Amino acid sequence: MSHITLIRHGQANSGAQDEASYDKLSTLGHQQSAWLGAHLRAQNQHHTRLYTGTLTRHIETAHAMGTDLEPIRDARLNELEYLTLARALETEHNVPFPQDQAAFTTHLPQVFAAWQRDEIAGAPERFADFEKRVWDVLCEIAAGDGPALVVTSGGLISMAMRHVLRLDIQAMAQMALAIYNTSQHRLFPIGGTLSPTMFNAIPHLEDPDRHYAQTHV
Template sequence: MSHITLIRHGQANSGAQDEASYDKLSALGHQQSQWLGDHLRAQRQHHARLYTGTLKRHMETAASMQTGLEPIEDARLNELEYLTLARALESEKGVPFPQDQAAFTSHLPQVFAAWQNDEIKGAPERFADFEARVLAAIKEIAQGEGPALVVTSGGLISMVMRQVLRLDIHATAHMALAIYNTSQHRLFPIGGNLSPTMFNAIPHLENPDRHYAQTHV
């Protein structure tokens, strides 16, 4: 069993109102990704494999990191469709779509809870199916040879942490809210199970002149 480092994509189009418009890196997102790649090389961190989802923001992040590894694309590493779920919850239950960051912070736990309880008829996939595909992908990657980098999204990372830490749905949602763009999250095999040994690390953004690049959306 090999250790895995999960990486959230760089800043995307944060002003988007739908999934398709969101799925591209901003100029800052490309810069964050480049800085992360520079950091990994400077620290001589060895990775034998690179995986990404099939979303544009995943692939752009991996490309800007310049790891020298050929990415293996796996749709099981794609993000949950929060914007689609939010619109469905609004139309079906009258829960207003959030218009600012404060509203989003309280809205995401509502969406996660309703989704887990199969209360959103227009959900593009069931919560249980999302959880199952994430677990299957991570298990498969862990069984491969050599340390792996996995470029994915915040919701998926929070789901992985839910599984390894046995978090309830509200804790999972609040964890998702905390995840920085281009942050690192390491899972290490201990006693035959994957255990978190790093969460939300952004050493490449800690210098004072880069604090402006510590983003969450």
């Protein structure tokens, strides 16, 4: 079993109102990704495999990192469709779509909780199915040879942490809200199972002149 380093994509189009519009990196997102790649090379971190989802923001992040590894694209690493879920929750249960960051931080836990309870008829996939596909793909990657980089999204990373830390849905939502763009999260094999040994690391953004690039959305 090999360790996995999960990476959240760079900043995307945070002002988007739908999934398609959100799915591209901002100028800052490209820069964050390039800084991360340079940091990994400077630290001489060794990885033998690179995986991404099939979303544009995942692919653009991996490309901007400048790694020599050929990415393996797997749709099971794609993000949950928060904006689709939010619109469905609004239509079905009259829960207003968030209009600013403050509203988003209270809205996301509501979405996660309703989704877990199967109360969103228009959900593109069931919560249980999302949970299963995330853990299935991570177990397959861990079973491969050599350390792996996985470029994905915050919701998927929070689901992975929910599994290994046995988090309830509210804790998972709070974790999702905390995840920085281009942050690193490591799952390491200990005692025959994957355990978290790193969460939300952004050493490439810690210099004072890069603090502005520490973004969550």
